[in-house]
Amino acid sequence: MKRLVHKHPLAIRWFHWVNFPILGLMIWSGLLIYWAYAPYKIQIGDVLLFKFFPAWFYQGLNVPRRLAEGMAWHFALMWLFTLNGVLYVGYTLISGQWRLLVPDRHSFKNAWLVTLHDLGLRKTAPPQRKYNDAQRIAYSAIILMGIGSVLTGLAIYKPTQFAGLTTLLGGYEAARLEHFILTIGYVLFFLVHVGQVVRAGWNNFRGIVTGFEVKQEPENEVDEVPQKTIQQP
Numbered sequence: 063m064k065r066l067v068h069k070h071p072l073a074i075r076w077f078h079w080v081n082f083p084i085l086g087l088m089i090w091s092g093l094l095i096y097w098a099y100a101p102y103k104i105q106i107g108d109v110l111l112f113k114f115f116p117a118w119f120y121q122g123l124n125v126p127r128r129l130a131e132g133m134a135w136h137f138a139l140m141w142l143f144t145l146n147g148v149l150y151v152g153y154t155l156i157s158g159q160w161r162l163l164v165p166d167r168h169s170f171k172n173a174w175l176v177t178l179h180d181l182g183l184r185k186t187a188p189p190q191r192k193y194n195d196a197q198r199i200a201y202s203a204i205i206l207m208g209i210g211s212v213l214t215g216l217a218i219y220k221p222t223q224f225a226g227l228t229t230l231l232g233g234y235e236a237a238r239l240e241h242f243i244l245t246i247g248y249v250l251f252f253l254v255h256v257g258q259v260v261r262a263g264w265n266n267f268r269g270i271v272t273g274f275e276v277k278q279e280p281e282n283e284v285d286e287v288p289q290k291t292i293q294q295p
């Protein structure tokens with residue numbers, strides 16, 4: 063028998079879906095700013111492996127010569143990004159949702175087992191609560207990355223006013239590189255995250271939109287606890 067199980071509180075769903083376009087626009091406006099001085103590349107000795115970013119990439123996205131526009135968007139949206147992040151972290155702390163998110167001392171071992179399972183190299187996955195351990199590590203890391211982006215962003219936005227912070231982060235150049243690396247991290251997270259969502263299927267995706275997942279229960283268990291048609295977390 064199938065039953066509806068409550069999975070994601072309304073607040074979490076709002077914070078999640080508000081964050082998505084804001085972060086997307088922050089990355090886009092960040093790219094408009096980065097274009098004006100684009101020094102980063104991956105190079106081994108004299109061999110250039112990759113330049114952030116090739117000319118065709120900038121041309122294709124219509125990035126060139128939009129520095130002022132990029133800065134205006136970036137510095138306006140940073141307030142919303144920060145506010146949404148603070149409210150999200152505050153909510154998870156007050157509601158106790160953080161317990162389902164933050165990894166524990168078994169998480170790193172279990173995350174490895176989850177990865178082997180996802181790669182088809184292990185038959186069973188370790189038991190999980192709301193999220194598996196790989197998710198707990200990834201979701202907690204992304205929150206820390208968000209805090210890192212705000213701090214490194216402030217350090218390069220107002221290096222004189224936040225001189226102490228800029229120094230703590232290794233100076234202006236280092237803070238700018240850290241800010242950039244965190245952004246690349248979001249893009250990589252996003253690709254894996256969406257890939258995993260597609261893999262997990264419609265029911266899982268519907269959960270983060272509607273809050274509920276459909277669960278298939280063995281007949282006898284449902285007979286024993288018929289009152290649990292809708293279960294709160």
Ligand code: HEM
Binds near residue numbers: 252270
């Ligand atoms: C097309 C874009 C996205 C889709 C389809 C998507 C989908 C999902 C789904 C289905 C879940 C629930 C996973 C589960 O129940 O097992 C989830 C949770 C989560 N996603 Fe996304 N997501 C997207 C973008 C993002 C972005 C851009 C970020 C942050 C950079 C993000 C961060 C998170 C976090 C932190 C959670 C856990 C939320 C919590 O319970 O507190 N997602 N996402």
